[in-house]
Amino acid sequence: MKNPNGYGTVFKLSGTRRKPYAVQVTIGYDDQGKQLRKFVSYHTSKKEALEALADYNKNNIKYTNKVTFKQIYNIWSVKKFDEVGESAIKLYELAYKHCTELHNLAMSDIRTKDLQQVIDKLEDKYDMKKKLKYLISQMFDYSMKNDLIVRDYSKYIELGKKTKKIERTVFTELEIKKLWDNLDMEFVDTVLILIYTGFRIGELLNVKIKDINLKDNYIIGGSKTEAGKDRLVPLHNKIIPLIINRIKNNNSDYLIPNFKNNKMSYSNYYREKFEPLMKALNMEHRIHDTRHTFASRLNTAGANPTAIKNIIGHAKYETTEKVYTHKDIEELKKEINIVD
The missing domain is CATH 1.10.150.130 (Tyrosine recombinase, N-terminal domain)
Known part of the structure; x- marks a missing residue:
C-alpha cells in the first residue's frame, strides 16, 4: 500500500552494509520547490525500517508540508x-x-x-x-x-456581481457648433442627427426613407424596448435640411446606407465613420454620448420630462400600440425645438 503524502519512505541502500534499509522523510522545500529530505535512521531489515517510520509518524514528528x-x-x-x-x-x-x-x-x-x-x-x-x-x-x-x-x-472564491460604470460626456455647445461648422466633412451630419433626435445609433441605421414624414416632420422608428419600439421622433427644425439632403442623394431604402446602398452595420459606422471623425475634430466621445446630449440639452432647457421620455423611448406605455394624434405630434415638435 502506498504511503500517504508526507509520510516518508523506506528503501535499501546499495552495497554491502550492516544496516542497508534507510528511513527518509521530507523536511521542507527550497526556493525552487524541490523537496529537502533527511535520513532518520538505518535498519538491518525492511520490516524494522517500516516500524521505525511508523513510530516516527505516530510520535507526530513527521514533516508537515509547508511549501509557500x-x-x-x-x-x-x-x-x-x-x-x-x-x-x-x-x-x-x-x-x-x-x-x-x-x-x-x-x-x-x-x-x-x-x-x-x-x-x-x-x-x-x-x-x-x-x-x-x-x-x-x-x-x-x-x-x-x-x-x-x-x-x-x-x-x-466569490467575485460578486460586476458593476458597470459608464461615463457619459455630453457634447458641449462649442462642440456642437464645431459640428455645424464642419458639415462638409463626411458623416458629420449623422452625428448632428443623433444629437437632435436622441436615436440610438442602431435605431438610426435602421431608419428607412419610408419611415420619414417630411410633411409633418417626424420619423417613426426605434427599438430595444416596448417603450422605444416604433415611437414618434420629431425632427428639430435645424436637422430637417440634413434629412432632406440625405434623401435627395440616396439610392437606398435606408437613410444612412453603406457603400453598397444596404443597411450599414454598427461596427462599420462606429469604427470607420464615428471614431475617425471624432479624432479629426479633436473630440473625445462615445457614440452613446449623442443620446445623452439630446436628453441633457432638453432637460436643461426646461422641456417637459414626459415628452423627453416619449421621444427617447423611456416611457412605460400601458399598451404596446401607440396612436399619435396631431396634437401629440405638435406638442413633441414644440418640445424638441426648445433647444437651438
Whole structure:
C-alpha cells in the first residue's frame, strides 16, 4: 500500500552494509520547490525500517508540508511565462502583487477566508478579481497535482456581481457648433442627427426613407424596448435640411446606407465613420454620448420630462400600440425645438 503524502519512505541502500534499509522523510522545500529530505535512521531489515517510520509518524514528528504560495508561483511562472506573451505576463505579475498576504503562507494552511479577503480588497475592480482568482486557482491546481495539498479552496472564491460604470460626456455647445461648422466633412451630419433626435445609433441605421414624414416632420422608428419600439421622433427644425439632403442623394431604402446602398452595420459606422471623425475634430466621445446630449440639452432647457421620455423611448406605455394624434405630434415638435 502506498504511503500517504508526507509520510516518508523506506528503501535499501546499495552495497554491502550492516544496516542497508534507510528511513527518509521530507523536511521542507527550497526556493525552487524541490523537496529537502533527511535520513532518520538505518535498519538491518525492511520490516524494522517500516516500524521505525511508523513510530516516527505516530510520535507526530513527521514533516508537515509547508511549501509557500510564493514558492509555487516561482515554479509555476517559469514554465507559464514561456508559453504566453509579454502582455499576459504583465497581467499575471500584477495579479501576484495584489495578493501579498498569501505569498509567505504555506499552501496547506491557506483557507477560503484568506483567499476571499484578498479578492474583496479589490472592491469594484471586477476584471482584476477575475485575473487574481485565475492565478490563485493555478497555484492550487499545481499544488494538488503534486500532492502538496488535499483540497482546492480556490473554487470557493466569490467575485460578486460586476458593476458597470459608464461615463457619459455630453457634447458641449462649442462642440456642437464645431459640428455645424464642419458639415462638409463626411458623416458629420449623422452625428448632428443623433444629437437632435436622441436615436440610438442602431435605431438610426435602421431608419428607412419610408419611415420619414417630411410633411409633418417626424420619423417613426426605434427599438430595444416596448417603450422605444416604433415611437414618434420629431425632427428639430435645424436637422430637417440634413434629412432632406440625405434623401435627395440616396439610392437606398435606408437613410444612412453603406457603400453598397444596404443597411450599414454598427461596427462599420462606429469604427470607420464615428471614431475617425471624432479624432479629426479633436473630440473625445462615445457614440452613446449623442443620446445623452439630446436628453441633457432638453432637460436643461426646461422641456417637459414626459415628452423627453416619449421621444427617447423611456416611457412605460400601458399598451404596446401607440396612436399619435396631431396634437401629440405638435406638442413633441414644440418640445424638441426648445433647444437651438
